[in-house]
Amino acid sequence: MDFSEKTIKKDTIYSGKIIEVNLQTVVLPNGRKSKREIVNHPGGVAILAYKDDDTIFMVEQFRKPIEKSILEIPAGKIEKNENVEACGRRELEEEIGYRAKKFEYLGKVVTSPGFCDECIYIFKARDLYKGRDNIGDEDEFINVKEVKLDKIKDMIKNGKIIDAKTICAFMMV
Amino acid sequence: MDFSEKTIKKDTIYSGKIIEVNLQTVVLPNGRKSKREIVNHPGGVAILAYKDDDTIFMVEQFRKPIEKSILEIPAGKIEKNENVEACGRRELEEEIGYRAKKFEYLGKVVTSPGFCDECIYIFKARDLYKGRDNIGDEDEFINVKEVKLDKIKDMIKNGKIIDAKTICAFMMV
Numbered sequence: 001m002d003f004s005e006k007t008i009k010k011d012t013i014y015s016g017k018i019i020e021v022n023l024q025t026v027v028l029p030n031g032r033k034s035k036r037e038i039v040n041h042p043g044g045v046a047i048l049a050y051k052d053d054d055t056i057f058m059v060e061q062f063r064k065p066i067e068k069s070i071l072e073i074p075a076g077k078i079e080k081n082e083n084v085e086a087c088g089r090r091e092l093e094e095e096i097g098y099r100a101k102k103f104e105y106l107g108k109v110v111t112s113p114g115f116c117d118e119c120i121y122i123f124k125a126r127d128l129y130k131g132r133d134n135i136g137d138e139d140e141f142i143n144v145k146e147v148k149l150d151k152i153k154d155m156i157k158n159g160k161i162i163d164a165k166t167i168c169a170f171m172m173v
Numbered sequence: 174m175d176f177s178e179k180t181i182k183k184d185t186i187y188s189g190k191i192i193e194v195n196l197q198t199v200v201l202p203n204g205r206k207s208k209r210e211i212v213n214h215p216g217g218v219a220i221l222a223y224k225d226d227d228t229i230f231m232v233e234q235f236r237k238p239i240e241k242s243i244l245e246i247p248a249g250k251i252e253k254n255e256n257v258e259a260c261g262r263r264e265l266e267e268e269i270g271y272r273a274k275k276f277e278y279l280g281k282v283v284t285s286p287g288f289c290d291e292c293i294y295i296f297k298a299r300d301l302y303k304g305r306d307n308i309g310d311e312d313e314f315i316n317v318k319e320v321k322l323d324k325i326k327d328m329i330k331n332g333k334i335i336d337a338k339t340i341c342a343f344m345m346v
Binding site: 001003004005007013014016017019021023024026027029030032033034036037038039040041044053057061062063064065066067069070072077105108109110111112113114115116117118119120138139141143144156157159162163164165167170171172 | 174175176178180189190191192194197201203205207209214216218228234235237238242281282283287289290291292293316330332338341343
């Protein structure tokens with residue numbers, strides 16, 4: 001069955017630095033009209049970075065929308081016209097200070113498909129070597145953590161890891 | 174280290190039916206000011222619903238933000254003042270037409286903590302029995318699917334399942 005919804009009107013509500021918000025009037029499969037509030041996001045890349053066979057790098061970062069610091073794998077937004085792998089390699093170095101000899105694509109996820117088009121591309125990075133020293137950027141403050149892989153499942157079950165892209169990355173590997 | 178960011182100004186940009194968008198001016202840990210674009214969402218519930226030991230129910234649904242139909246576990250938004258478990262039971266019946274004798278909380282995830290406060294509570298539902306017959310609601314069109322659990326890992330790896338909350342639910346169980 002084709003349940004697609006045709007847009008008959010689209011109003012841009014906000015065009016920001018990162019997100020854009022628009023309100024679409026759509027025709028539903030039954031012919032009625034409805035409204036959809038949609039957030040457009042440039043998308044991102046997240047990286048499962050192995051320090052060694054048993055250890056991965058994670059970052060602890062304050063997340064203003066939820067007003068707390070959480071543990072995530074290194075990740076970041078795709079810049080305009082940026083290649084997805086290049087973005088992943090850039091973010092890896094910006095957030096943990098490492099480059100990777102092996103960089104393997106694992107797959108992509110959509111984070112909130114009900115109202116947002118954000119898509120996150122997930123990579124696995126191995127054979128890391130030291131890159132730049134200064135971590136983070138002018139408005140990003142990060143604590144780098146090393147986490148043993150055998151602790152991950154418990155950390156997900158007991159709520160120490162709640163970030164969706166991070167949990168997805170572990171499921172994909 | 175405390176990297177929290179204090180809000181010194183908050184402008185509401187959009188207050189819609191589902192989301193609210195606001196622009197906050199914050200003070201960073203280094204004393205500088207920055208802007209944060211934040212989407213507030215009421216949050217949701219997602220349910221891993223077992224038809225039997227080997228089979229779960231999934232729903233195929235057109236998602237306007239990404240302009241395609243994808244496969245997800247049953248889920249939906251929390252209504253104002255609605256209890257989280259009550260929301261899960263309501264969505265389960267609305268989306269697949271079943272009620273559950275056993276309804277167990279597995280944990281919560283944040284879908285896009287960089288710009289959005291959406292939190293999804295994940296439950297496991299067992300011992301299902303038939304509830305209402307009509308699936309979906311006035312602006313929701315759904316195909317219910319039965320999927321064998323031993324296929325899930327492959328479906329995640331080959332991109333047939335890309336929905337983050339769905340992948341997280343499988344990791345939590």
